[in-house]
Amino acid sequence: MRGVIGTGIAVCLLAAAAAAAQPRHVGPRGLAASLRASARADLPRAAGLSNLTELPHYTLDIDIDMGRGRYELREVLDYRNDTGAPLEEVVLRVYANAVSGPAPVTFAGAQCPDVPCTTVIDNSTAITFRPATAVPPGGRLRMQVDLVGTPRVTDPSRTTMLAQGLEGLASLEDNEHNNEHRGDYGLLSVGDSVASFANFYAVIARRDSSGWVRSEATTMGDLGSDHMANVEATVRVDEGFTVVSTGITESRRVVDGRAEHRIVAAMVRDFALLTSDRLVAEVRQVGDVTIRSWFLPEERATGRRVLDVAAASFRIFERRFGGYPYTELDVVEAPLVGGAGGAEFAGLVTIASMFYRPSGLDGLAGLARLAGLSGGGVDQDRAVEMVTAHEVAHQWWHGLVGSDSRAHPFVDESLAQWSALLYLEDRYGARRARQDGESQVKMNYRMMRMMGRPDGPVNRPVDAFGSSLEYAGLIYGKGVYVYPALRRVLGDHAFFAAIRDYVERYRYRHAPHGGLVELLTQGRRARRATAVARHWLEESHGDDDIGTSPAGTAPGTPSTPGTPGTPPGNLDVSALLRSLRGAQQSGGAGSAGPSPAELRQLESQLEEMLRGLDTAR
8 A cells, every 4th residue: 555645845845844953963983983993994995985974874863662662763864875876766664564463663754854855655664755856876865754663562471482382383384374473573572571673763675676675575584774874873761771772872861750872883784772671781891892691680590691602602703704893792682482583683682582481491391291201301501502603693694794685595594503503613512513503403404394395495585485494494404504515625724714705805795695605616626615505505405415304314314215305294283283282271181181192292393393493583
């Protein structure tokens, strides 16, 4: 449905004359305060900029009313046309509205403060600005948008590991149809005393060969902007609420019981924040970078564990890949749902609440007790370690080095997943990395095959995957292993030199989808390396390389008869769900419900499914 906000030049001119006071910009020096000294020195050459003001500049004025569960936002975007051609229109997107269900964000107004223009809502996620005169290459257009948002409320019962396991099974059963909030990972939500604000404001839309992208065929994977930009934000919230965000807090003051936080963030691809009156933090200094872990007070043990993993993985990735650009890195417990174990933003990582809760595994333990079993269950400590390392790795893959996460999602996601395994190897040794690779990485592929989905190419756009199960199986389970395979061909010296070269070439920029593979397939072993890359990314050998057994059949020995690519299809999700829901409703071993033998099978299958969940967005 199309709706017009601004219908004429005269209306726009009058609105511009009555607009609020011009936003205050801190200038390049003030923005650069969020960057490490080493990054500031390297910035012009690395990013191809003469100064920071060449980037799009978002000025956000955000008023959060936690009592009413809503926020109001005035946004001014100063956009420089970097397309190389005149632009007759500029499109902005509010990606929180792209997921299924009622749109949480509404457009309250829009205008071009400096020039005549019309503004048109193309759908609930897109707004088009059409200035009277096209914006020339290198020219600028200033746009203002007023938004009102209502973050979705996440019931605490959804943020346990068992609940997320059941939701994951339900989504598999429904094949991603008829789900109330399909594609909603809880990025704009309130739950567990924490409010998460991501994808909550209007950002420059993606562009492809046909122009501005106004909608998506699927909401799987990452939604958002790939543009590097600068952000200044003023956030007002009730006194007593902590605000954790991308960038650094330049100042904070209290006025009439409201805390006003002024935040600056330079050279970021996204901006997100979280607020709560209960979050507490522990801090670790790694060189000149401050790393904080934020968590609820009763979950301090897991919060400390997350901090330890974040700091250790950060050190390893800096040594292996190159320097991190920002002065801070925050890792925050958040009410993520929809199978997301974590989410990444510039200088900010969120980890799903389910990993902080022993209650998430109590459900499995309850099933085990009903079945007369002892112990068992998913290793929660190893799961949270893998997820944390994966999300920290995203600070390099798509954060520092940009890529098209819609057209080629393997570029950042498979690379971040492999990086988490590299962290485990460097910290604990190759045996531990192999063990967790079996239980937390390859299981994504094996679960996909158990559910009857075929093997296929890893390198394809998000909308070419038939389901989230297929996406997780190929991107998080199979594509990861192209990097160990290439490492074996090249040797450590050449392999890691190519990765560091990749970071050096494309830091702050947008890497082509084949950029890293191209660097890894040069030199005297180029022919062999090229064949290996094609084998893992373009062809279908997963059953031989990974196996289809949830127990971890050795590579080369598929557990299910048939040729590679034939779906095993040996897990009845509908039956499993019926039995699990019956078990949840049973009051004990004497109640009507599954038999002990059925519960043993349920526990085993549920554990396998939980390990196979897409552990990172």
